[in-house]
Amino acid sequence: MHVIVIGGGISGLAAAQRLLTGGAEVTLLEGSSRLGGKLLAGDVAGSAAVDLGAESMLARRPEGVDLARAAGLGDALQPPTTASASIWSRGELCPMPKGHVMGVPGDPAALGSLLSPEGVERIGQDEELPRTEVGEDVTVGGYVAGRLGREVVDRLVEPLLGGVYAGDAYRISMRSAVPQLFEAAAGERSLLAGVRGIQERAARNAATGPVFMGIEGGIGRLPLAVADACRAAGADIRTGVTARSLTRAGDAAGGPVRWRVATQSGSVLSADAVVVALPAPQAARLLADEVPAAAEELSAIEYASMALITMAFRRADLESVPVGSGFLVPPVDGRTIKAATFSSNKWGWVDAQNPELFVLRTSVGRYGEERQLEREDGELTEVSLRDLHAAIGLTARPVDSVVTRWNGGLPQYPLGHTARVGRIRAAVAGVPGLELCGAAYEGVGIPACAGGGRLAAEATLASAGPGGE
Known part of the structure; x- marks a missing residue:
């Protein structure tokens, strides 16, 4: 069975890896000059290795860690050295509250240092309010604000969701983005009671081990290691090759269905099956002729852009070394940066490689804030330094900075996203030999993407019948 995987991000690479273990012949096409998608390792100050994209993965969901181990990176897996993050709210750094589910507390007292007395009192009204029907879907911000007050959303839920989706809590689907919270809201009259149930x-079922995991040298090593393992298993991986069109030939009456992939260079490849692991806009263009219903839905998925500003400072220039792993920023305060990560504190390997440097990074850009990213690299660095000065008193100048822009990097999960994905899946289900995977569907994190790629591969293998593996 020959399968063409279109897209060399972590979803496509995970699909290729599983296809190969199932005995398939794999050709992977990646339109850009490199593999890895939003995972990218780089360096700052000429000697400090850093992640210029995603820097960690959820370890309690196993697909990402399992993929790393399968690619030979088991010994390089490292948890964060510290997870003591803060919220920079109303000009003060407040410790990240404990005992919450994506910012929603089980106990109002947990947010006492972050909220006003009126905000804490408003949370308590939840257990007296009548039930709020959630129906098929509801926005995270709208539902939580209705139960607990806007201050909980604005001061905690928004910055936490912004770190994952770069989105707007008042647009984001609770069913898609925080399904356990949606289930709690559907099953309980009180949101606080529902959150306590989740916590109990x-x-x-408490799992042992760290919640998050990184990789020594950067999580950006993961796609390269998976690609190397795939090549060793016989995969043909081609970068700089863009799939221009996708067509079927043959049917049940006239013979087996075959897929033809025409590339931008004019070559045509043929395969028994295709896995499309592309962002929604590119997938929509590729499926427009063969699966127009899926293409129409895919074209409606919006994306947010963001930038990461990675800076290295001489420790000798710092008046004091920042403490903790970093902080999140509520958008309601009108700051430019939405988060700061103190990489040298958070990751032992970053600190060990050059103890004379202190590395940190900020992020800029949320859905609807594209104008922020129109600034030049130098201006993004300067505005980050101004916000860092206001937040932690930083006055030192960096010895080097790297600005990495992720234009259209994060798919948005607005109200009704789960239903949209269901319609896409239903349209594709009627087309033999075609599977989709990627961050646009059931999750944006590394484990979700790796898991989605694996499931697409297993469905492809199963479609080959009993001899498929």
């Missing part, structure tokens, strides 16, 4: 179940 988590305590009973």
